[in-house]
Structures are given as structure tokens and as C-alpha cells.
Amino acid sequence: MNDVLGYRGKNVVITGAASGMGEAAAQLLVDAGAQVYALDIAEVSAPVAVSVKVDMKNDTTIDAALNRLPQEIYALFNCAGVPSPPFAMSDTVLINFTGLRYLTEKLIDRITSGGGIASIASTAGMGWKPNIERVKAFLALDNSYDAAKTWLVEHEDEVSDGYGFSKQCIIVYTMLMAGKLAKKNIRINCIAPSPTDSGFMKILKGEGHIPDEAVELFLPSNGRYASGAEMGAPLVMLNSKLASFVSGHNLPVDFGYCAEVSMGQRDDLLGIA
Numbered sequence: 001m002n003d004v005l006g007y008r009g010k011n012v013v014i015t016g017a018a019s020g021m022g023e024a025a026a027q028l029l030v031d032a033g034a035q036v037y038a039l040d041i042a043e044v045s046a047p048v049a050v051s052v053k054v055d056m057k058n059d060t061t062i063d064a065a066l067n068r069l070p071q072e073i074y075a076l077f078n079c080a081g082v083p084s085p086p087f088a089m090s091d092t093v094l095i096n097f098t099g100l101r102y103l104t105e106k107l108i109d110r111i112t113s114g115g116g117i118a119s120i121a122s123t124a125g126m127g128w129k130p131n132i133e134r135v136k137a138f139l140a141l142d143n144s145y146d147a148a149k150t151w152l153v154e155h156e157d158e159v160s161d162g163y164g165f166s167k168q169c170i171i172v173y174t175m176l177m178a179g180k181l182a183k184k185n186i187r188i189n190c191i192a193p194s195p196t197d198s199g200f201m202k203i204l205k206g207e208g209h210i211p212d213e214a215v216e217l218f219l220p221s222n223g224r225y226a227s228g229a230e231m232g233a234p235l236v237m238l239n240s241k242l243a244s245f246v247s248g249h250n251l252p253v254d255f256g257y258c259a260e261v262s263m264g265q266r267d268d269l270l271g272i273a
């Protein structure tokens with residue numbers, strides 16, 4: 001079969017490959033002929049080339065993982081993430097955004113011309129516009145965990161929704177980085193998934209004690225949760241050669257939920273419109 005996606009023989013790095021969307025994306029990438037380097041805090045069962053234990057909350061583990069990754073990388077997939085609750089605000093932001101940014105910027109010089117970065121944000125981050133100044137202030141910090149930790153302590157009262165904030169940061173970071181990376185012929189995009197049946201959702205509803213009805217407010221009008229595979233596929237598409245002129249984009253993968261909100265057909269519960 002033709003290498004329509006352009007991954008055959010290419011090195012790709014993916015976080016969060018042990019479960020859910022990341023696992024689905026990792027399997028697709030293996031099937032597409034990529035050399036897959038998986039980073040996760042948990043055991044990865046997809047048949048990847050190399051699997052490295054990493055805690056996205058801990059830069060020491062990321063630094064150690066960098067030595068196991070190739071010097072030339074075609075694509076980076078940032079999938080690792082946790083819900084809040086049950087994770088504390090600060091831990092959620094550190095895992096979901098600070099770790100993502102730290103790893104991305106450590107790898108940028110290894111990403112080859114024509115390559116790309118694709119991350120997972122969330123519908124929960126779609127209300128970034130009313131919060132843009134706070135998000136930009138956080139993004140203006142040095143790329144270090146210490147700077148992020150200090151800022152989060154100082155702004156604890158302002159950042160009540162750590163999960164939503166972490167995902168707003170991913171969306172704004174994606175857009176802010178697009179121009180800089182375009183000069184190196186590298187693309188950067190993210191997706192904003194609606195509620196998806198995964199390990200994340202089990203933790204949110206179980207340990208996080210969020211009731212079904214609260215999550216279901218954000219389901220698309222088809223009335224169902226997505227599967228991990230339905231999120232992994234568009235993510236793989238965005239870093240593929242099929243999307244060779246697509247960058248700086250946040251793609252809602254929500255069967256039209258955000259479109260309905262933007263058109264005033266659904267309540268705007270997140271400040272999206």
C-alpha cells in the first residue's frame with residue numbers, strides 16, 4: 001500500500017501511549033510503518049519500537065528519556081494527561097501543560113523539516129479567549145518547572161479549574177508557536193476532544209466523583225462518548241503529510257458540539273462563543 005500518511009520508516013515520539021487516545025494513535029503509527037518511541041508513566045502494551053517510563057510532572061525523568069530518543073524525529077504527539085478532580089490544580093497543570101511544553105521545547109531542534117507536533121487539548125480548554133491575558137502570562141515564564149510551580153502558587157486563587165486552564169494553555173501555546181515553527185518548516189496543531197470513553201473518564205467519574213449528568217452536558221448531539229480511536233485518528237492525520245499545510249490549528253473533535261455552541265444552538269457553558 002502507498003505510504004499515504006508519510007510515516008513509513010520515520011521516527012515518532014508519543015506521550016500517553018499506554019491508554020486511550022494515545023494508545024490508539026501509537027497503534028495506528030506502528031501500523032503506518034513508523035518507528036514509535038513511547039513515553040508514559042504506565043506500561044505501554046502497543047507494539048512500539050521503544051518504550052520509556054516518564055512522569056510528565058518530573059523534569060528529571062524527561063531529561064533521562066531524552067537520551068533514549070533519536071536525534072531526528074519526524075513527529076511528536078503530546079497525549080499524556082490527567083483529570084482534575086481528582087488531581088490537584090497544580091499537579092494537573094504541571095502534567096498536562098508544563099510537561100508537554102518542557103518536552104516539546106527540548107525536542108524542537110530534533111524535529112525535521114516537514115515534521116510536526118500534535119497535542120491533545122480539550123473542549124474544556126475552548127473558553128481560552130476570555131482568559132487570554134492570564135494564559136499568556138503563564139506562557140511567558142521560562143520553560144522550567146520551578147517557574148511554573150511558583151506562578152501556580154502565587155495565582156492559586158485565580159486558577160480554580162486547573163484542567164480547563166491546562167488545556168487553554170495548550171491551545172494558546174499551539175497558536176503562539178505556529179509562526180516561529182513555520183520558519184523551520186515544522187507544523188504544530190492540537191485537537192479538542194469532547195468526552196471520550198477512556199482511562200481518563202473512568203478516573204474523572206470514579207476517583208473524581210463527577211456525576212454522569214455533569215459530563216453529559218458536553219456530549220455532542222449524537223448523544224454519545226467518543227472512543228479513544230476516534231481521537232487518535234485525527235491526531236495522526238494532523239501530523240501526517242495529508243495535513244502538510246495545516247498549522248496553528250485547534251481542531252475540535254466533537255461531532256459538532258462547539259459549532260452548535262458558537263451558533264447559539266446550545267448553552268455556552270464554557271465561554272466558547
Ligand SMILES: NC(=O)c1ccc[n+]([C@@H]2O[C@H](COP(=O)([O-])OP(=O)(O)OC[C@H]3O[C@@H](n4cnc5c(N)ncnc54)[C@H](O)[C@@H]3O)[C@@H](O)[C@H]2O)c1
Pocket residue numbers: 015016017018019020021022039040041042054055056057079080081082083095096120121122123192193194195196197198199200201228
Ligand atoms: N477522555 C476524555 O473525555 C478527554 C476529553 C478531552 C481531552 N482529553 C485528554 O486526552 C488526553 C488522553 O487522555 P485519554 O482520554 O486517552 O485518557 P487515558 O487515561 O486513557 O490516557 C492518558 C495517558 O496519559 C498517561 N499519563 C497520565 N499521567 C502521566 C504522567 N504523570 N506522566 C506520563 N504519562 C502520564 C497515562 O498513563 C495514560 O497512558 C489527555 O491529555 C486528556 O486530558 C480527554
